[in-house]
Amino acid sequence: MSAGEFSLIETFFSRIGESSAIELGIGDDAATVRVPDGHTLQISTDTAIEGVHFPPDFAPADIAYRSVMAAASDLAAMGASPIGMLLAITLPTADAAWLSCFADGLRAASDATRLPLIGGDTTRGGLSLTLTVLGATPESSGLRRDGARAGDRLCVSGSLGDAAAGLAVIQGKLHPTEKAAAQFLQARFARPTARLALGESLRGVATAAIDVSDGLLADTAHIAHASAVAIEIDSGKVPLSWALKGMPDTVQARQWALTGGDDYELLVTLPPEAPVPETLTEIGRVVAGRGVRCDQAPTGGGYDHFA
Amino acid sequence: MSAGEFSLIETFFSRIGESSAIELGIGDDAATVRVPDGHTLQISTDTAIEGVHFPPDFAPADIAYRSVMAAASDLAAMGASPIGMLLAITLPTADAAWLSCFADGLRAASDATRLPLIGGDTTRGGLSLTLTVLGATPESSGLRRDGARAGDRLCVSGSLGDAAAGLAVIQGKLHPTEKAAAQFLQARFARPTARLALGESLRGVATAAIDVSDGLLADTAHIAHASAVAIEIDSGKVPLSWALKGMPDTVQARQWALTGGDDYELLVTLPPEAPVPETLTEIGRVVAGRGVRCDQAPTGGGYDHFA
Numbered sequence: 001m002s003a004g005e006f007s008l009i010e011t012f013f014s015r016i017g018e019s020s021a022i023e024l025g026i027g028d029d030a031a032t033v034r035v036p037d038g039h040t041l042q043i044s045t046d047t048a049i050e051g052v053h054f055p056p057d058f059a060p061a062d063i064a065y066r067s068v069m070a071a072a073s074d075l076a077a078m079g080a081s082p083i084g085m086l087l088a089i090t091l092p093t094a095d096a097a098w099l100s101c102f103a104d105g106l107r108a109a110s111d112a113t114r115l116p117l118i119g120g121d122t123t124r125g126g127l128s129l130t131l132t133v134l135g136a137t138p139e140s141s142g143l144r145r146d147g148a149r150a151g152d153r154l155c156v157s158g159s160l161g162d163a164a165a166g167l168a169v170i171q172g173k174l175h176p177t178e179k180a181a182a183q184f185l186q187a188r189f190a191r192p193t194a195r196l197a198l199g200e201s202l203r204g205v206a207t208a209a210i211d212v213s214d215g216l217l218a219d220t221a222h223i224a225h226a227s228a229v230a231i232e233i234d235s236g237k238v239p240l241s242w243a244l245k246g247m248p249d250t251v252q253a254r255q256w257a258l259t260g261g262d263d264y265e266l267l268v269t270l271p272p273e274a275p276v277p278e279t280l281t282e283i284g285r286v287v288a289g290r291g292v293r294c295d296q297a298p299t300g301g302g303y304d305h306f307a
Numbered sequence: 308m309s310a311g312e313f314s315l316i317e318t319f320f321s322r323i324g325e326s327s328a329i330e331l332g333i334g335d336d337a338a339t340v341r342v343p344d345g346h347t348l349q350i351s352t353d354t355a356i357e358g359v360h361f362p363p364d365f366a367p368a369d370i371a372y373r374s375v376m377a378a379a380s381d382l383a384a385m386g387a388s389p390i391g392m393l394l395a396i397t398l399p400t401a402d403a404a405w406l407s408c409f410a411d412g413l414r415a416a417s418d419a420t421r422l423p424l425i426g427g428d429t430t431r432g433g434l435s436l437t438l439t440v441l442g443a444t445p446e447s448s449g450l451r452r453d454g455a456r457a458g459d460r461l462c463v464s465g466s467l468g469d470a471a472a473g474l475a476v477i478q479g480k481l482h483p484t485e486k487a488a489a490q491f492l493q494a495r496f497a498r499p500t501a502r503l504a505l506g507e508s509l510r511g512v513a514t515a516a517i518d519v520s521d522g523l524l525a526d527t528a529h530i531a532h533a534s535a536v537a538i539e540i541d542s543g544k545v546p547l548s549w550a551l552k553g554m555p556d557t558v559q560a561r562q563w564a565l566t567g568g569d570d571y572e573l574l575v576t577l578p579p580e581a582p583v584p585e586t587l588t589e590i591g592r593v594v595a596g597r598g599v600r601c602d603q604a605p606t607g608g609g610y611d612h613f614a
Contacts, residue, residue: 023347024451027533029384029517030351030442032449035342040330044337045393045439047430077336086352088395088437121437123354130395130428130437132352135337142339144331210336226334 005094009122012103013087017116021083031118033083039136041083044074050127055170060098061105062190063129068109069192070213071131073264076199077211079143080135084118085110088130091122113194143202143209143268148227152207152269154284155276157195159241160216161253162188164260174247181243188241192264198279199266206268215259219267220284221292227269230289233258235296237283254296312401316429319410320394324423328390338425340390346443348390351381357434362477367405368412369497370436375416376499377520378438380571383506384518386450387442391425392417395437398429420501450509450516450575455534459514459576461591462583464502466548467523468560469495471567481554488550495548499571505586506573513575522566526574527591528599534576537596540565542603544590561603 014026024032035041048067050056068085075082087106110117115133166189168174169182176182195211202209208227210219216238224231238257247253269286276282321333331339342348355374357363375392382389394413417424422440473496475481476489483489502518509516515534517526523545531538545564554560576593583589 023447024449028452029381030349030387030440030449032385032444033348033350035348037344041340041342041348041441042337043340043393043426043439043441045395045426045428045437047395047397047428047437049397049430049432052430052432074336078339080337086350086439088352088354090354090356090435119351121352121354123356123359125356125359125435126433128397128432128435130352130354132350132393132439133337134348134350137339140330142331142337145335 006122008094008096009099012099013117013120016107017110019084019116022116022118025118031086033118033134035136038139040139040142042075042078042080042135042137042142043132044071045130045132046071046074047128047130060102064102064105065109065191067129067131068106068113068115069194069264071133072113072115072194072196073211073213075133075135076195076266077143077209078135078137079141079199079203079209080137081200082114082196083134083136085115085134086132087117087120089120089122090125090128092127113196137203141203143199143206145208145210145223145226148208148223148229148269148286150229150286150288151272152286153276153282154220154231154233154269154286155280155282156212156239156265156267157198157279158265159239159244160212160263160265161244161256161260162241163192163262164256165244176243178246181246184241184243189262192262194264195266202268205270205274207271209266209268212263212265212267213261215261216267217258217292217294223269224290224292228290230287231284231292232287233284233292233294235294237281239281258294258296313429315401315403316406319406320424320427323414324417326391326423329423329425332425340425340441342443345446347446347449349382349385349387349442349444349449350439351378352437352439353378353381354435354437367409371409371412372416372498374436374438375413375420375422376501376571378440379420379422379501379503380518380520382440382442383502383573384450384516385442385444386448386506386510386516387444388507389421389503390441390443392422392441393439394424394427396427396429397432397435399431399434420503444510448510450506450513452515452517452530452533455515455530455536455576455593457536457593457595458579459593460583460589461527461538461540461576461593462587462589463519463546463572463574464505464586465570465572466546466551467519467570467572468551468563468567469548470499470569471563472551483550485553488553491548491550496569499569501571502573509575512577512581514578516573516575519570519572519574520568522568523574524565524599524601530576531597531599535597537594538591538599539594540591540599540601542601544588546588565601565603
């Protein structure tokens, strides 16, 4: 990148979000961040590459929005309250129109997640974003993957399979007859929502948590493995959106719900005595043993941790 | 990446460094980190791309080592004590021999910087690394770029220009007659040292600090700009290594020292009353005004912030 390109990028990225926790943001060798007393830092990093994590010619605002939400979703899965984010972006060129749209998506996601942009790096190459997100939890209250115990119930937020169906719409592989369904599914892929408030509300309640990024079966297997338990899923209880329920190919819809990734819903285990919050659907249970059992076997696609 | 490739990578990256500050490392949705009471977090992210930041066919151990040091150098420039690092790596393939060598370099750099690997992400694509490094400083004691005042002295650690000369050796553009000189210069590019201990020792002493990554003149300009001062450099005082002093082309050597980047030495301003530590060389002074003045004008290369 030339000096001119750098200053162009600097202009677009200079004021995205703010927070009193940020003592020093963009512009020095590092950002300086206050973690509240009695809290621990939660930090995660996530790369999104054109052609792998989003299709070529994906709208720049959606690239930014989706990438921030995917990264922020890891904070939600820890029950963390947002602090800020750093963006390392690799760009083939510094195009003002593209950067302007990208910055709009970045700002929208920053506002929605309360994650101000506090630092980053810009390099030249194939389009790729690495987002590092920071959050905080009161000491020893972070939601982990390894706390599920036999007797716990398995619950998930929202609906599953929409993002996989939405990607199929974007790629021209799925053609919903209803325009509203097509739009809904595409938005679920392009504009997912990190369940940050839900994650925060589950601190001290959920015994284990993960976000559904690899697909329900795979992510359930991650909890089962980390917690050294078995988890049973009732496939009929897995929540489907109205748009996915309306699909003529119900087998495909059900399969996306089980194995499609990128929904960024929260998958948690709750102890027997805890009431199930309204925003969650109970879909299974934790039992003694190892692995994941589901009454409907998946036929492939993104799922390779099946026990 | 397939499940098999991921587990291969996981094997190599699973135990690189450790620290009591890390409550939860690799393997959950986020890493959980304790920042000591009364301290603020310092965080920086840095991308290194094959063919841009290091030559194609660069040794994998050197890629890892150099990238960690480049990132850690930003912590040194803040005067931060190291906490940990996250590695987002994009790889064309998961090759065991390559990964093994890369992990060796990563471990060596982790040990040298006391930055345990606490998290990351692995994706497939052209070779690229984004390292996020975390450190801490006692509250309000981080070294910033904006504190230089007229009357301060400009000082730099080590010697400058070696990395640029080393890259020229690696690229076959420079052929030192002495083998030891060739080896020394190459190592200065491939195995730089982040000046972490020096940075920590300058907390509460230096008025401003930056690491020399863009080149002496460019990085001096960053301090001058942030501090709203002018800085004068005596080019004859800029420290050269024995290897660079031995170059027949003294004009080129001097130019590398002024404009070559990647040395990762610390450039600081010290108030008039502070003694200059043995590890630093005084090379100029801060005066009223704006920009950077040097008695020797650069003829190009990496320097585009000249006032």
